[in-house]
Amino acid sequence: MFMNFRRVRKCKFLQIVFTCFILSALMLNWEQVDHHVVSHVKSYSYRYLINSYEFINHSFSISHEKATSIGNFPYLMDHKDTCRGQDVLLLLFIKTSPVHFLRRQVIRSTWGNQTYINRELGVIVKVVFVMGIQPNGGRAIQKQLQTEDQIHRDLVQQAFLDTFHNLTLKLLLQFRWAHANCAHARFVMSADDDVFVHVPNLVRELQVLSNQGVADLWIGHVHRGAPPNRRKDSKYYMPFQIYQWSSYPDYTAGAGYVVSADVAAKIYQATLSLNASFHIDDVFMGICAITVGVSPQQHVYFSGEGKAPYHPCIFEKMITSHGHVDDVRYLWKVATAPEVNGISSGFFGQLYCTAVKIKLLCFPYFLNSYSCKAAFS
Template sequence: MARILIKRWVTTRASLLLLGSLMVVYFLKDIKIVRKDDNPDLKIRQPTKNNSYVYSWPRCQQNISAANMTDFSSFPDFMKDFLYYRHCRHFPMLLDLPDKCGGADKSAEVFLLLVIKSSPPNYDRRAILRKTWAEERLHNGVWIRRIFLSGTTDSGFEKERLNKLLELEQREYSDILQWDFTDTFQNLTLKQILFLEWMERNCPNVRFLLNGDDDVFANTDHMVEYLQGLKDNDGSKHLFTGHLNINMGLVREYNKYFVPVQIYEPNIFPPYCSGGGFLLSGYTALVIYKMSQSIDLLPIDDAYMGMCLEKAGLDPTSHIAVRPLGLNIPSRLDGYDPCFYKEVLLVHGFFSVRMYFMWHRIHDPTLKCDVGKMM
């Protein structure tokens, strides 16, 4: 009897071990070791329920020595927080899309990648953009793809709810990159750099990018046509164009644009394009990322892009059809007249109802514009 029980126990134990081994193989089959030579602190990519990946980084610690900076105690709280964590460039990734561009080798098939900065609560904006200018589609024979960039907001239960919202969107649309850092104005530069790092790894050969906010109106069809018309530039050469700012002074007063002289002494920024929206080539995006590795982060993201370009010896250029400050339409005229917007590339300050209306009006085949009226 004892021998029979022992035999049954051995058989059961062997079966459990076999079952356990099969389960381990199943759950580990999608885990991939990333390039440790590029990122020595990066561990593994773990698959989530929606087949995205989470990057495992060590938690970045607060730099308490920042408090020794002259006048630090008088700075606004948002600037203190920025300075405490200014050195941090790697954060856990909550939502990822490693195959968004078809993989690194096929990423050249993406002609225009729409890179849209959006905070977790801005669901309505994302929903409208997916139905209008940010719709993923084939236009003029080339592909337009879309990505929203997000951090996290609030804390506790509210943070969990907003993260869940993005996760639900991800399951349906597969268009969100999210990192576990606080999504604030001062961290927009961090958001840009995190994206560029992601791009270098997952989408290095994309031809062109639109980098913009989720409250801009972008004529992406017109953008494709403009980019296709460039001479001798398929995205492999320098391009960075938008609303050009030259000799822009720094804000030393305590508002959201405040930059302490202690972290940036010059009184004027290098030339840069307004961050509401600008176009750049894939080549230039990767150059900016490379330059950023040796330039400390600043809390003004568009000016920081200009600093990276200056270091690389590249110039941003002006495009008259990029209007981040809006259009100067006389009050006697209808500000919703689509003829004002049919030929622009980008206008800042559009929200849901107007966005949806304008996108469909400029694509109305019966639309006729009086050129004289527009003068």
């Protein structure tokens, strides 16, 4: 009896200590927790109850002259004849930093290998690396870039500083360059240089969509009802003076998305009348889209900011996965292996892969990659 009483007292003591610890942690971080909860409640309320973004046309509209002056930087490297006279299925822009020489080389030898795509997949995909100038890079880096471009002829560079706050200038560069030099491409894709793109899967899907004559296509990992970040210590900080509202328009993660040719043309037109000094490029894409009546469509196999799990059942339908630098060659090898094709065919194959994907995707092991819905598609 005495031992039981001591055990009870010990358990109660530990419970009190644990409770105090939790309450202390909440009190110390309450401002951050409260801010996060309140901002998301306000954002979703605005998105799903009010659901009106008519203000954008008025608040971001500027004159044609001012709009075209933003992003009107001279080209340091350009290849205007990249698409000329060719039936281009996909124009694939890769946003890269001038110093990411190795990343570009790995992409050229794996998922961005244009010779492989043409030979094995029977289509023309044009890969273009877009960039600005390396801050404090000096002549040495620029000389290396020129040497790289003489070999591969796939760099397009404008004379703006290549920084996070200039990412919207890269968006302008992509859509304006596409309009001027490759408007006949049936699809346009934008991707970061740390994204893995399963090009065979993507090409097969785009061929089906092209044969169906698809229009108004904008697919990717969609963010709906996202609140502006008001924390000054975040690189995504959005001052109230620039964006006063509680919710951003719907947009796809900038890591990787695809639009059809007609949407690319509409976005280009939007950039000629909107203030592109807004520095978050994927949100600015959403602002452009809503002004021209285009809505993003969720594709369950486009990753957000997270890596997709490694498994043949995932590889079979994978389109993009984010956060790959050192493992691109390995992932390309295993994701395109012959045994991946048809792994979910037949009743038992489908049952097996569904069970695997439920385990991998429906529990929080791989955050911000594929949604649980992907397990049933």
